[in-house]
Amino acid sequence: MSVSVKRDQPDAEDNAAKREQTDGEGGATVEDPGAQRGSIGVDSWVAQSGERRDEGAGWRRVLAAAEARLGWWPRLALVAIAGLIFAQLSTNVNIQTVAFNSLLYALLAMGLNIAVGWSGLLDLGYIASFGFGAYGYAIFSSTALGTDGSGGSHLPAIESILIVVAAAGVVGAVLGLIALRVSGDYFAIVTLFVGQAFFEVANNVDPGTFGGVNGLFGLDPLHSFGVTVTTPLGYYYVALGMCVIVAAGLHLLDTSRTGRAWRALNDDELAAQAMTLSVNKLKVMAYAFATMIGALAGTLFAAQQDNVFPTNFTANILILIYACLVLGGVGSIAGAILGGLVVTVAENMLGSPTDAAYLFYGLIIIALIAKVRPWRRLGWVVAGVIGFGYAMHAIVGAIVPSATAGHPGSPGWIGSALKGYVIVPSNPQNFGNALYLALIVGLVAIVRLRGIKQLIAVIITIYVAACCWEGRLIVNPAITTQIMLGAILIVTMAARPYGLLGKHRVETV
């Protein structure tokens, strides 16, 4: 069996003969059908090596294979069905609200994706679109336009939302026109200040008319066509519907000439211009669309919340939206939805001490499994962590009894299990602070050391982390949430710069 090596530049006569034998696969010479797939030097196999490399390993290949099998529409249908099933299963109002929030963030991320992911316009003022929509709905569907808390326009939700979204489109287009003057990073800066300005205005406006610091209340719930939405479950259904419709619309747009044009202008604006694309108009359109979707999410938010405050639209929220998009994968609609889900769930888990403990310890375990190989070494590390911990607890307890007098902060079975393990003094604040600093030192050590020293550092650091968590961090869940969120962002970006569902990109500087 011989396999002929086909060079990239053919010899004219040779080729004519060989082409007779081709199987239609781009000029591959097939001597032995069985050898075709793995034959080295076959033109198409070589050509597709890049794809195989990008496929990644493990779960990502599974995902990519699934993606290739199912079309986009079946996948969207699956997501929608999953969403509906979820609604049937859950009865807990809190969970329904969390689900609503994740869909809201998914919607916001999808809108942001148009500007950032597709068109490459870094819109750091996106929060203003969200706010515009929310305040717009608040003004039209409440007593805000009336006098002294009565009257006002109580437009039906459909009208309110349509007016606000349309207005957002106009405002977005105008701002886009202004931003045309500046490019790249400078555009980002201008939008950043637009967002900041929105907050300042909303905050400083006369409380009597548009709420000011006090916000606006008593908003009408969504009601149209005789249906009024009042329960969290109801709002969840509305949000699910919105997400599905917007996702579908955006996909249709992405696969059309406009979507191609946006992505082209992201890749190389100059070349795009030379290829007949009216770049400025496209940028304004992208910005307008993003603003409209952000505003749409804003109206839903306002209706569900029943009130709006300036503090709903701070830079922190903008950061969360960006986190959703980037974690999920910039440029991907599915990524935006996944990101919205992941970030909202993580944020909520971190809010409750029990769930936070699961997340914290769960992440440590996952990190160990992912990073410490082979399995035998992992076994040693786990043994070391357990042994070291109990040993330290016993030693310290014997020397300074008050040092172990406190109770671990985690509620439930975790706390009880760790009682004899972690060192928690009766007054853990200062000790906890010291442990926190020790934890940072430990993390640095892990990265800098190698070999056996690294493993020892890992063991000690995990124990310190557990003690710190039980004694200090768990006591202030609000602060801990933020720290964990920040840490998750840092680590995720370092590990997967393209996000979970993002595709490998090449950027020309």
Place this chain on the structure above:
Amino acid sequence: MALLEIDKLSLAFGGLRAISELDIEVNENEIVSVIGPNGAGKSSVFNVISGIYKPSSGDIRLGGESIVGRKPYRIARLGIARTFQSLRLFQNMTVKENVKTATYGNTKASPPESILRLPRARREEREVDAVATEVLSFFGERLAGYRWDQPAYSLSYANRRRLEIARALATRPRLLMLDEPAAGMNPNETLEIAELIGRLRDELSLAILVIEHDMHVVEGISDRVVALDHGVKITEGSFEAVATHPAVVEAYLGRDPEALAEA
């Protein structure tokens, strides 16, 4: 009347005169090559024609109509397409998408039409697909079917050059400008490119303006050659005439006082 008329064109960057009083004409069904040493202003001519730079003086006319001062995308829509010396593909888009994108100016479907897949949008998509297929087929085996869904960044260098030409063709130009199409190609690839350019002129009746350094290519394809140096046209004519012209020889190889003394 020539399709492209460049009339006393001048371009200055501050004190540097990149182009001085340039006159060039290109007709349909004709390949005009622009040659000259590096820094002669050749790419600048392309950039002025495509609207990236504004000339300091002079006129450029396409089919009798002046195009000076128009935006680049308008000029592209009027029928001038180009490739770039240092490839400028849409790297993260697939081969077929790169080509399809260039049909933007010839399609009209608005976003709402696209989203709702109204008849006009659907019809245009079919046409766009047909154009892309047709243009890519021009390159035969090289940009064969299985490559169409690969991202552009994964293509080999020669294929990237070909893709750029394909993309330019998708705009349905009247004038095609190729900036060093054979740069960096080995002899076999160079031969193919030269054949291709010839086919473009014959089969598509294009007017083609080519910047090229490889004299074999210039010799093989040109109907006329224009030689530039320091932004000034030093001569014009058939390849033989230009290649042996003393001023051209001097520009490339330097002065030979003895030869000049003899002449």
Place this chain on the structure above:
Amino acid sequence: MQVFFQTFVNGLTTGCVYALIALGYTMVYGILKLLNFAHGDVYMVGAYIGFVVLEIFGGAHDLSVPVVVLLFFMFVAASLGCGYLGVAMERFAYRPLRNAPRIAPLITALGISFVLENTILLLFGGFVRSYNTNAFIPFSTGITIGGVQIDLVQILTIVGSVVMMYGLWLIVNRTTLGKSMRAVASDREAAEMLGIDVNRTIALTFFIGSAMAGIAGVMTGLAINQITNTMGFLAGLKAFTAAVVGGIGSIPGAMLGGIFIGLCESYSASYISSQYSDLIVFGILIATMLVRPQGIFGQRPLQKV
């Protein structure tokens, strides 16, 4: 008239602080094309380091060392602490992302911001801490020119900042390190191929920028007394404005931009309204962007076509 000059002095002081922070932004942007949004929080950490030093030496009302010694240690601790913090940030968070899409470091910076702000919150609690400078440097010390009161702390801030800016100018323009920094900012790959230790240069750039921000933090603590864990956000934003208005990537630009923004803020607070002074500053930014997008000393990026 007196108000005019008093406002000037106040504005100049704030402006110097902004300039110090802005320099960090601009240097990092110049060398990595990265907008380090966590830089404002480095400034905040510096203020807290200074506070810790103050407490170690007995606190504002019960100092165990002369004021000069105290100030010395405060500045040294803040600059070293923040400097190393900056180096750590670069090493662990930004270096893995050297070749990632530009939005990834942005998210990382936001993550760092979260961690820093909340770490301080965790360690120091939610209530505002105060330097109580008046207890060890009374307001009365200082000079008075024609009714305009210039506080010792203000003098310290202005003089100190000018000295540091001059020092930075010397480093960038007269030393090999400065040359390396300019080279790496120009073309990182080429600099690497010419034997410049790019990683070290970048690390040093972060060190210097962060150290200056740390010192700026201590100065603010001394001048304004109150420090909170969120003070970095707004100050960072304004310093960022300053860097951009001056021309991001340009060191003289950051210096002048900072002082300019400080003065604008001071004058708008005095003569227009302190509530809207922030908005006015942002308005200046937008105006600059529209009129001269690259800033005063900035250069438009060149494109070879």
